[in-house]
Amino acid sequence: MSADPKLKARLGIALIGVALAVLPFAVGATFGNSWVRIVDFALLYVMLALGLNIVVGFAGLLDLGYIAFYAVGAYLYALLSSPHLATAFPALFAVAPGWPVWAVLPLGALVAGLFGVMLGAPTLKLRGDYLAIVTLGFGEIIRIFLNNLNAPANITNGPQGINNIAAAQIGGHALNRPLELFGVMVPGVHLQYYFFLALTLLVVFVCVRLQDSRLGRAWVAIREDEVAARACGINTRNVKLLAFGLGATFGGVAGGLFAGFQGFVSPESFGLLESVMVLCMVVLGGMGHIPGVILGAVLLALLPEALRWGAVPVQQSLFGKVLIDPESLRLLLFGIALVVVMRWRPAGLWPSALRKRELAAHGEAA
Amino acid sequence: MDILIQQIINGLVLGSIYALVALGYTMVYGILGLINFAHGEVVMIGALSALTAIGLLVPSGLPGPVVVLAGLLIAIPVCMAVGFTIERIAYRPLRNAPRLAPLITAIGVSIVLQQLAMMGWGRNYHTFPALLSVTAHKVGGAAITDLQIIIVLTAALLMAALVWLVTRTRLGRAMRASAENPAVARLMGVDVDRVISFTFVLGSGLAAVAGVMVAANYSIAHYAMGFMLGLKAFTAAVLGGIGNLGGAMLGGLLLGIIESLAAGYIGDLTGGFLGSHYKDVFAFFVLILVLVFRPSGLMGEKVAERA
Amino acid sequence: MTPITSSRPLTALVALSACLLAACGQKDDAAAPAAADAAATVTIRLGHVAPLTGPQAHLGKDNENGARLAIDDLNAEKLLIGGKVAKFELLGEDDQADPRQGTTVAQKLADAHVNAVIGHLNSGTTIPASRIYHDAGIVQVSPSATNPTYTRQGYKTAFRVFADDVQQGSVLGGFAVTKLGAKKIAIIDDRTAYGQGLADEFDKAAKAAGATIVTREYTTDKETDFAAILTKVKSTRPDLVFYGGMDTQAGPMARQLRTLNIGAPMLFGDGACTVEFHKLAGEGADGHYCSLPGVPLDQMAGGSAFRDRYKAKYNADIQLYAPYAYDAVRVVAEAMKQAGSVDTAKFLPALAALNYPGLTAQIQFDEKGDIRDGAITLYQAKGGAWSALETLGGKAPN
Structure with a gap:
């Protein structure tokens, strides 16, 4: 709080830069190429x-x-x-x-x-x-x-x-x-x-x-x-x-x-x-808001893959066996995620401040 | 000459199916301004649930048409329930959301329905048992089956019934009022939520009919069948002027005939340069041309931009 | 897994995948020393890739079932590889018939250091994936990809236990003209890599044998209405209609052919040579022809037993390529057995030199990795089943 906001911003950018630079090695070493x-x-x-x-x-x-x-x-x-x-x-x-x-x-x-x-x-x-x-x-x-x-x-x-x-x-x-x-x-x-x-x-x-x-x-x-x-x-x-x-x-x-x-x-x-997939990324992340769109793209690109890896082990740990085969589950959860995110965050996961305000005002008016 | 007549008959049958599905799109669009991308999946659920029911009834030895009718009567409430649920769970909470949010929800719903159908009915293609007569009648050298005649007539009949419902009944008036201005309609004592629910239920019932007809005519049903059909029907609805019942019918028939004639004659017309693989290109090209000159479709009203 | 709704979904996602993967990783680490300790067993992990979702999911699952049956058999036989009892495992993956997913999955299997890969189903995913397997030094045996390019990229790791489009197309072209006596032929294809590839090869072979191609029409692998193109075909009065594509289109097409009063028989490649075709075509099925690489299953040792066991285990009929997927697993295992090793460097030469009586044919690979002198059998639809007419080429089964 007391720190200079400019310095904080620079520090943040530097951190993100380092994270992006080492990301492939970190990911490759932990999860594979x-x-x-x-x-x-x-x-x-x-x-x-x-x-x-x-x-x-x-x-x-x-x-x-x-x-x-x-x-x-x-x-x-x-x-x-x-x-x-x-x-x-x-x-x-x-x-x-x-x-x-x-x-x-x-x-x-x-x-x-x-x-x-x-x-x-x-x-x-x-x-x-x-x-x-x-x-x-x-x-x-x-x-x-x-x-x-x-x-x-x-x-x-x-x-x-x-x-x-x-x-x-x-x-x-x-x-x-x-x-x-x-x-x-x-x-x-x-x-x-x-x-x-x-x-x-x-x-x-x-x-x-x-x-x-x-x-x-x-x-x-x-x-x-x-x-x-x-x-x-x-x-x-x-x-x-x-x-x-x-x-x-x-x-x-x-x-x-x-x-x-x-x-x-x-x-x-x-x-x-x-x-349709790319459109989902834009809307889900937060249309018109660059960080939101980036988030949407990264999430939707990773989510199906994460589900591909996770569907079987998670089911096994929860139920002790595989109830739903992982391929069906993967797309099913993907579809549900689209519905749920839009239900609770209709302007996207990370909308711009302006759009958030507009939406709130619109909601009151209706 | 009989080849041309045959192509027009082919187009009419295909177009009637498109029109039936397009009616569901256009009703929902007319009242909510929402492209219900999941509509094609409802058609698929109609086809598959009818098929399951028919599979159970075939051993009873009842005559074929009775069995199909029974299957249809089971598919209709199933689809209506699905349509009602989709609207309640997925679309209603988004009434005041930004315009694209419901579109993404619709895509999500479409994926979910498809996967559920795959889990329920499996990955294999299902065959529609041969219960209806497929003997071809000769019409001036061209062939048409009883089933195809039934499809064209049913589409026309349902269309007429819908127009009557929307223009002549209290409910229809409530639908039109809700489409025009939901807030004012509510002030006038219209229960807008119920009207919207009803629209979804009705559209889904039509989807069930369309699903059974598609499955019977092509003797095939599959959990992934809804997508292409939905896309074509959506195109047809836009071609006719989305939101307009007559437009959906006209658009469906036109699209069917355009595709049929394009597949049949595009090769001869372009001297063999383009073949039947370009029929969709031709159909979309016609669509674009129509929209360039009539930006709200053939029968669409000129409307101001929605807020 | 719950859908992500928290305000920091990325964190949640990463955390979740991290814990999942860590768990998997530990399991693998634990398994490896255990195997070494026991010294009497060796674990062989085979990847299997096919579309398990999407419109071709039924074929993908069929392939995987075939491969699984082979794994079960091998484990029951307690095969000895280099003096150790072999324990086979199958890692089944879904590529959705999408080339991008195909390479992602290929990389996943390469990271997992699988001993070999069975797949993929489609040429469109098999070809880009083959580069990754080659670079990682992993043997790939496709049970169903028919595009000739797959084995002509110079990759020593690429094999297939199925005739390619050129082999099958030329047999079909010759059969159409010399045996069926067709002079005017109409060709339809579904504009997929498979359908177009086969139709083009058939086109060449039929022309070379002296037939005229009266028209070429096209559809897609998602279509169900063929009335328009069949009407066009009718106007050219062909003796024979060839269709390059799968049973899901071929069945309804045969039915609509009858509705439109077209008397000419149809000829299909392997994609329509299925039990499913008869169900989908109904009364319109009889009299048409199809071809399938290999020798009829019932003529092979263990063929009809395989059919019964498949039915008993999966409560479904064989869709199409399951026997080839079974063979693909078996040839890999056989090569490992002969080489006494599960290392690619050791068993790859053994695989290339193999001469193995498979379920579908006597399997020997040529220098490209294609099946040598692959037999192709022609069938005709009679009374709801395909009955074998003749087997062309190939060696008699031992």
């Missing part, structure tokens, strides 16, 4: 959720097809870093394209952003749930094209997916191979973690800056009252398109990282349920 892998995926989901948060949380536009941008980023990375194009079009590609990651990721962001604007343009007039179904349709259209563009020209290799995607290389070292640093073997999943973490922090930074910018305030204005926003001189069309475009870029980056991490992409990874 599969948990580091799960944490890696959680970081990807944080990026996705923050991207969707721009569209849904800041600008208030319900998007059920967000995963399409993730798919665009992933397939772009896959095409530019795998032998697929060289096999499919030997006349055009004498050697397999092997673009460096620092070129592919920005390109993926750009292309995904363009797709975002493409989706935004015809939907500007739509509101609420009509927008939801159109974005859902857009997501499905992208997935169907990815699934079927193996003929007449084999662009995406159809349902078979694209294999042998090279992992991201930094300083000549492929991130899926272990690296010896100061006599310590750092496994590939750890390296991926640091790479993902750096990009996640960048995304967080961009989000925070956007939120406090003119554009950020314009989004909130549109979310609260579009007509009034237009009356205040906000170019609602451009501002909405920017929300779709910028939100999509994050998805594109995360998609590229996913492709390099997995080494394999196929259309089944980009179904509607993934879009």
Whole structure:
């Protein structure tokens, strides 16, 4: 209490920084590398959720097809870093394209952003749930094209997916191979973690800056009252398109990282349920509130995995035997968690102070 | 020519099923402004509970149609109970919550129902016993079965009954009033909570009918069958103008016919470049086109943005 | 476990998983020295991965049941590996047929240092997971993934006890044209990696044998209504309709084919060669054809006994790949027995050189890890069951 609040804040940031830095080693040593892998995926989901948060949380536009941008980023990375194009079009590609990651990721962001604007343009007039179904349709259209563009020209290799995607290389070292640093073997999943973490922090930074910018305030204005926003001189069309475009870029980056991490992409990874999952992260965490969204993404990425590990031992210790098989229980509890959290914290687990106030006022009025 | 007639019949049958499911979506949406994502799962529960009942009744040796009817009569109250419970437990506490909260709850409910069904009915696909006549009648070179005729007629009949209920009865007036403005409706003596409960119960009853028809027509039922069906029906409801009963019917039939014609002719129309695998793309494309020109669907009223 | 509602859910979650995992870890640590002390037993842990939730859960559970039956048999036989009594354990995992979950689970099994992995069910999860198993030096035997790519990545650890799409597609194409005399063939597939892969190989083989493909139509693995595409198929008047996909679509499709008065028979790959197909197709089942890698179960030693034991234990019919999952476990155990070791480095060469009379076929692997000269049997639906027509290729069972 007596301590200087600034100092406290700095100390807090330093502590979080140290915690994030040692996290993979701590997790890897206690729980095994599969948990580091799960944490890696959680970081990807944080990026996705923050991207969707721009569209849904800041600008208030319900998007059920967000995963399409993730798919665009992933397939772009896959095409530019795998032998697929060289096999499919030997006349055009004498050697397999092997673009460096620092070129592919920005390109993926750009292309995904363009797709975002493409989706935004015809939907500007739509509101609420009509927008939801159109974005859902857009997501499905992208997935169907990815699934079927193996003929007449084999662009995406159809349902078979694209294999042998090279992992991201930094300083000549492929991130899926272990690296010896100061006599310590750092496994590939750890390296991926640091790479993902750096990009996640960048995304967080961009989000925070956007939120406090003119554009950020314009989004909130549109979310609260579009007509009034237009009356205040906000170019609602451009501002909405920017929300779709910028939100999509994050998805594109995360998609590229996913492709390099997995080494394999196929259309089944980009179904509607993934879009729904990311939306759940945003809403459950606290729409429009960056720390809340991060919390939501981390929680929902970890919860099913924790249940996968915990379902059997917990039942055994409680009842002495396995009553419900762990797979059913895992999804069942996940569903119940969604219902329960929304029941008791309808604004999300960690909503922004502003939204909390609004909700309280709304509740009194009703 | 008979191929075209056949495709339109195919579309009508499929569309009637979509329409029946879409009615449930649109009723709930009309009154609460909520996309009840769990509606497809209620359809699935209807199909599976009817199937269980039918499985128990088949050895009794009763005639096929009687058995199916009995199964239906058991599925309807089961679904109504499920719908009532969902509304009470999951949706009612969220009446004043931010707009997206009930959507997430609906997704949660959908997952829970699916898992419970998987635990109850198992992972295997269930077969609907051949109790109804599937002999095909010839209509100008095209084939249609008795069952398919029953499906189209039932959908039309239920639709007409619903319109009558909503426009001509006291209850219907209460429903419309609650949809228009719950606070004022309450002041006028409408028990809004009861009206909403009733809407869910009615919508779930329709879902049971739809579930039995789907299972009978395709002779298959499975715990994961509700999702795709729900999605298609939701699309149909939006196409017609969500919240509007006539719109749900029109949207359902249109979507069925569009899919059918797209699957049949998209290859010829694009010179073989696109095939029947793009039928959903085509359907969504039509949806987007319709919404660009009529942002609230074909029959939706022009409404101001909800607060 | 209670759903998380506290204001600090992350803390609760982490604490919970921490205590759970610590508990698991201790158990493992305790088990290892005990095994060493006893000296007479050796514990072999096999991972098994398949979708246990989602639309393919019934097949996933079937695979796991098959593998479990093998584990039970092996433990009852008290197999000796390097002079010690082998005790087999199965770690059953769910990948939901999702590639991301597939790699997560693969990493989990790699961390657990399992001795080998049986799975996965789908090619879409098997391929990305195979990289992780290869890097961790774990042998993987898939009982059902049919995509040729799986064994063509140069991984010595990847095996399969099932014919791939190329093998099966070419047999089916030849059978359609030469034996069934089909000249005009319509092809439908479900746009999954399996259905599309098989349909493309069939397409090639049928054309090579001189048939014309009159139309190619598509559906999905979630669809139940095929009236529109079948009407299109009808307009092309084919002699035969090939469908690449699973029984859950093939059954209703066969039924709707009859409703639409299409007289042409259908031909399916292994995905529809199931007991379930007859239930789903009802009266529309008779006269259609399908193929299944291996020799008919009833012709193999212990085949019909396996069917009965499966039924007795799980109170259900074999869905599809359970016998192959059984074989996958058995070949791994046999290789360990011959090598006298449960270390990958020791038993991998033994597995690669194995010649083992399995339940489904005489199993020998080629240099890629695919089954050598895999036999493929063709069946026709008659009176509610598949009756074997002929077995092509492969060696006669010993």
